[in-house]
Amino acid sequence: MQIIDTRGTSSAAGFTIPRAELDIEAALPKIRPIIEEVRTGGVEALLNISERFDGVRPPHLRVPRAEMRRCLDELDPRIRTALTESIRRARLVHQDQQRQEHTTQVDTGATVTERWLPVDRVGLYVPGGRAVYPSSVVMNVVPAQEAGVRSLAIASPPQRDNGGLPNATILAAAELLGVEEVYAVGGAQAVAMFAFGARDAQGREECAKVDMVTGPGNIYVAAAKRALKGVIGIDSEAGPTEVAILADETADARWVAADLISQAEHDVIAASVLVTTSADLAQAVTAAVEDQTAATKHTARINEALAGPQSAIVIVEDLDTGLKIVDQYAAEHLEIHTADAVNVARRVRNAGAIFVGPHAPVSLGDYCAGSNHVLPTGGCACHSSGLSVQTFLRGVHLIEYDRDALSKVAEHVITLANAEDLPAHGQAVAVRFAG
Known part of the structure; x- marks a missing residue:
C-alpha cells in the first residue's frame, strides 16, 4: 500500500x-440495447441474454418454490443458524425505524396529517458474480418487510453450477425470509425486467413491473438504475x-x-x-x-x-x-x-x-x-443514507381545512398567487367565498 x-x-x-x-456514463451505451431487448422481448429475451452473458439458459425465469424449499432443506445447518441470527438482529434494528403518523393542528379547523405509506411492489437485486451474497438478501428484504411492502421480488444471476438457478444459498435465504418470488436474472437485464415487467410469447405475465429497485450490483446494474430512474424509483447507484x-x-x-x-x-x-x-x-x-x-x-x-x-x-x-x-x-x-x-x-x-x-x-x-450493509459509496454518504425502512416509505400529507380555517388564510393565498402571476390559483380560493 x-x-x-x-x-x-x-x-x-x-x-x-x-x-x-467507475464511469457509469461510459457503461450506458452498452446497457441501453439490453434494456430495449428486455422491454420488447420479455421472457424470451431475458433467457437469451442470460445464455449470452451468464453462459447458461435458466430452465425457468421464475424459480419454482419447490427448488427454494429444497435449497433451504439442504443448507448447511451452521449457515442456516447464522442467517437466522442475522435476520433476527436486523429485524430488531429495522423495527425501531418505523415512522408514526402525526397530525399537526395549524389553526382551529385546520390540520395537516403526515401518513407513511409503503411502496406497493419492490424488486430486490442480489449480486451473484465473483461472489454471492445471501447476506444481501437479508439486508434488502428485512427493511422492506418491516416497512410493510406488500409485494417483493428478488432477482439474482443464474449459475451454471446450479442448473441455471441462482446460487443455492441465496435461494435458501429467500425461502427462510418467506420471499416466494425469485427470478434467475442478473445484470442490467434484471433491472429492465423489474422496470417493464416481462411476458412470455403467449402474452402471459411472468413478472409484474415494480415501483422501486434496490440492492447493490456491478457497473452495469448501476448504469441500468441510472437509465431507468423515473420509470422506477431506486435506492442508489452502488x-x-x-x-x-x-x-x-x-x-x-x-x-x-x-x-x-x-x-x-x-x-x-x-x-x-x-x-x-x-x-x-x-x-x-x-x-x-x-x-x-x-x-x-x-x-x-x-x-x-x-x-x-x-x-x-x-x-x-x-x-x-x-x-x-x-x-x-x-x-x-x-x-x-x-x-x-x-x-x-x-x-x-x-x-x-x-x-x-x-x-x-x-x-x-x-x-x-x-445494521444494514447496503450503504452509500463514492462519497455519497455526505448526502445519502444506507438502506432502511425509510427507503420503502413515502410521506403523504392529508390537508383538512374547514370554511372558517380557509377564510383566515384566503387573502394570503390570493396575494401570493397574484405575486407569482397565477391569478387562477387565487380565484380557486376566492370562488368559495363568492356570494
Whole structure:
C-alpha cells in the first residue's frame, strides 16, 4: 500500500483521497440495447441474454418454490443458524425505524396529517458474480418487510453450477425470509425486467413491473438504475466498496490490517484507506498487511486492490486533521480505532456507517450487527443514507381545512398567487367565498 505523509504540509486538512474510476456514463451505451431487448422481448429475451452473458439458459425465469424449499432443506445447518441470527438482529434494528403518523393542528379547523405509506411492489437485486451474497438478501428484504411492502421480488444471476438457478444459498435465504418470488436474472437485464415487467410469447405475465429497485450490483446494474430512474424509483447507484479507518497509536496493527484486507477481498477496485496520526502504526500495518495477505485465499485480488490508487495509508499531524480528511472522503464504512473512540465517532459528519472501537469490524456490519450493509459509496454518504425502512416509505400529507380555517388564510393565498402571476390559483380560493 502507498503511504502518504501529509504532516507539515499546509494543505493537509484539504487532502483528497483518490477513488477508483467507475464511469457509469461510459457503461450506458452498452446497457441501453439490453434494456430495449428486455422491454420488447420479455421472457424470451431475458433467457437469451442470460445464455449470452451468464453462459447458461435458466430452465425457468421464475424459480419454482419447490427448488427454494429444497435449497433451504439442504443448507448447511451452521449457515442456516447464522442467517437466522442475522435476520433476527436486523429485524430488531429495522423495527425501531418505523415512522408514526402525526397530525399537526395549524389553526382551529385546520390540520395537516403526515401518513407513511409503503411502496406497493419492490424488486430486490442480489449480486451473484465473483461472489454471492445471501447476506444481501437479508439486508434488502428485512427493511422492506418491516416497512410493510406488500409485494417483493428478488432477482439474482443464474449459475451454471446450479442448473441455471441462482446460487443455492441465496435461494435458501429467500425461502427462510418467506420471499416466494425469485427470478434467475442478473445484470442490467434484471433491472429492465423489474422496470417493464416481462411476458412470455403467449402474452402471459411472468413478472409484474415494480415501483422501486434496490440492492447493490456491478457497473452495469448501476448504469441500468441510472437509465431507468423515473420509470422506477431506486435506492442508489452502488460503486466500488470502501473502508476508511481512522486510527491513532492505540490501535492494534494486526486488527487494522485484517480489516483493510477484508474489504480489499471484495474486488480489485475496492478501496482500503487508513488515516492515522501514528507513523509507527503506519509501518506496522504495512508489515501486517503483507504477512496476512500472503495467507489469505484471494491473494491476487487483494494485492491488486491494495496496490491501486484508491487504497492508501495517510499519515496526518493530529486527530482533528484526520477527522477532516475522513469527513471529506465520506466513506461507505468508517472504523474508529482511537482512544475515546465513542466521542471521536460522534464528531464524524459523513459516513455510511461508523464502526466504533476495536471490536466492531466492518465484517460485523456485513452480517450480524443488525445494521444494514447496503450503504452509500463514492462519497455519497455526505448526502445519502444506507438502506432502511425509510427507503420503502413515502410521506403523504392529508390537508383538512374547514370554511372558517380557509377564510383566515384566503387573502394570503390570493396575494401570493397574484405575486407569482397565477391569478387562477387565487380565484380557486376566492370562488368559495363568492356570494
